[in-house]
Every structure is written in C-alpha cells, then in structure tokens.
Amino acid sequence: TQLLEQSPQFLSIQEGENLTVYCNSSSVFSSLQWYRQEPGEGPVLLVTVVTGGEVKKLKRLTFQFGDARKDSSLHITAAQPGDTGLYLCAGGHDYKLSFGAGTTVTVRA
Amino acid sequence: DSGVTQTPKHLITATGQRVTLRCSPRSGDLSVYWYQQSLDQGLQFLIQYYNGEERAKGNILERFSAQQFPDLHSELNLSSLELGDSALYFCASSVASGDGYTFGSGTRLTVV
Numbered sequence: 416t417q418l419l420e421q422s423p424q425f426l427s428i429q430e431g432e433n434l435t436v437y438c439n440s441s442s443v444f445s446s447l448q449w450y451r452q453e454p455g456e457g458p459v460l461l462v463t464v465v466t467g468g469e470v471k472k473l474k475r476l477t478f479q480f481g482d483a484r485k486d487s488s489l490h491i492t493a494a495q496p497g498d499t500g501l502y503l504c505a506g507g508h509d510y511k512l513s514f515g516a517g518t519t520v521t522v523r524a
Numbered sequence: 525d526s527g528v529t530q531t532p533k534h535l536i537t538a539t540g541q542r543v544t545l546r547c548s549p550r551s552g553d554l555s556v557y558w559y560q561q562s563l564d565q566g567l568q569f570l571i572q573y574y575n576g577e578e579r580a581k582g583n584i585l586e587r588f589s590a591q592q593f594p595d596l597h598s599e600l601n602l603s604s605l606e607l608g609d610s611a612l613y614f615c616a617s618s619v620a621s622g623d624g625y626t627f628g629s630g631t632r633l634t635v636v
Contacts, residue, residue, distance in 0.1 A: 448624055457526065457614050457627030458567070503567065510580040511557070512625060514567040 418442060419506055419515035427521040431493055436518045438504035439486045446507040447480055447487045451500045452517070458503055461489075494522045527551065530615050530628035538636055542603040545631045547615030549596055555579070555618045556598040557625065558590055562611040573598055574620075605635045 419440045428434055438447070446465045450458035462471050464480035464487065471478045475498075477490040491498055499522050505512045527550035537543055549556050558570040560583075569582035573592035584590075587605075592598040602609060612632050616625040 450627075455629070457528075457616070457629050458625075459526070460624040460626070463624050510574075511569050511572055511582060513569065514559075516566040 418513045419504055421502075421504060421515035421518050423518060424516070425519045425521075427523065428494055430495060430522055430524050434491050434494055434520065436489045436502050436504075436520070437486070438488070438515055440506060441485065442506065442508065443484050444506035444508055445484075447484070448505045448507070448512065449478055449487070449489055450503045450505065450514075452503060453500050458501075491520075494520075496522045496524050498522050526626050526628060528615060528617050528626050528628035530613075530631050532631060533629065534632050534634075536634045536636060537605060539605055539607060541605050541635075542601065543605065543633065545600040545602070545613055545615075545633075547598045547600070547617075547628060549598070549615075549617030550626050553617035553619055553626070554596065555620060555623075556592055556596070557616045557618075558584075558598070558600050559614045559616065560611050561614060561630070565611075567614070570600070602633070607635050609633065610635045 422437045448463045449461045452458040462478045467482045467484045469480045475492045501517045503517045505514045529548040531546045554575045557572045561567045570584040572580040590600045612630045614630045616627045
C-alpha cells in the first residue's frame with residue numbers, strides 16, 4: 416500500500432490543453448515535493464512546499480499544498496510535448512521521503 | 525549532469541551472485557539515500573546515511589547492505605541475488621534531511 420496515492424495513473428492530452436495531477440494521503444507531511452522523471456533518468460526536483468495552503472508557480476506549472484498538509488496538486492497550463500514524463504509526489508517524514516507511484520503524462524503534438 | 529554520480533550504469537549478473545553499486549553525492553551534500561525502482565513497486569526507499577552514519581532504514585532486505593565512507597561516497601551491496609532483485613537502483617543526495625533530493629541517473633541491475 417502506497418503512503419501517497421496519485422491520480423490519475425495515466426494522462427494523455429493534446430498540446431495546448433491543461434491538466435491536473437493529484438497526490439493524496441491520510442498522513443500529515445512536514446514537506447511535500449514534486450519530481451519529474453524521464454525514461455532512463457533519475458527524478459528531477461520541481462518544487463518543495465512546506466506550508467499548508469501554499470501555492471507555488473513555476474512558469475506554466477502551479478503547485479498547491481493542502482491546508483492540512485495531507486494532499487497536493489500539480490496543474491499544468493497549455494501543456495507542451497516537453498512536459499511529457501512521470502510526475503512523482505513525495506512526502507517527507509522521519510528523515511525519509513516516501514514517493515507516490517506516479518502519474519505518467521503524455522502530451523501529443 | 526545532476527552532480528550525483530552512480531556507477532556502473534548497467535549491470536547484468538547471475539542469480540546467487542553479489543554486486544556493489546557505487547554513488548558519489550553532489551559536492552557539499554552530507555545525506556545519501558538509496559532507492560529501488562521497479563515497474564510494479566515504484567520508488568521504494570531502502571536506506572539513508574548522513575555524514576557516515578546510518579540515519580533511516582526502509583524496505584531493505586537482509587541480503588542488502590550499505591555504507592557511507594569518510595569521503596561521503598556510498599556503496600550498496602546486494603548479495604545472493606534473485607530474479608526479483610532486477611530493478612533500477614537510484615542514489616540521491618541532499619544537504620540535510622528534508623531538503624530536495626538530487627538523484628543520480630541510476631544503475632539498471634538485471635539478474636538472469
């Protein structure tokens with residue numbers, strides 16, 4: 416059983432469309448991070464959120480941390496083929512980071 | 525280049541054998557983490573070292589062991605290998621626990 420549940424598992428959209436990926440847990444986290452992983456490579460950190468209700472924007476990506484620090488969402492506006500990848504959320508507790516199973520995003524040109 | 529170096533990149537070995545995976549963390553990072561990634565399990569935390577000391581343990585089998593040396597590089601030893609140990613093994617580093625992780629490119633282990 417995953418500590419962090421991500422949905423949807425797969426997402427395929429057309430270039431220019433918007434998408435949202437969700438990350439939910441019954442546990443409270445001191446911080447939550449989002450990573451993107453491309454085939455054959457390690458995950459790359461996109462953002463860290465630490466405060467309940469926090470919203471961070473990174474160009475076309477918007478990250479939100481839930482008020483209770485148990486859930487988070489990643490919204491991509493006007494998706495591009497370069498956004499294709501596996502998006503992973505990770506929650507920090509007890510000196511370690513636990514990862515969700517990830518959402519595979521495919522953006523078609 | 526993320527700054528975290530993992531060697532080798534690929535490893536093919538037979539069941540029952542022992543292998544050692546090596547990781548050099550990003551310069552200045554004191555924490556090293558090992559993760560196993562397989563298709564059905566996702567990224568599973570194995571073990572963390574901080575400045576040479578074991579800090580946290582996850583789902584690490586007894587056949588697996590790790591250490592962090594004084595120069596902060598780390599090694600993950602996998603013994604009595606089974607087919608099910610085939611996976612990508614990632615090393616990550618951070619300045620301190622709770623910071624964002626920098627991952628290496630991984631070692632793809634295939635046990636035949």
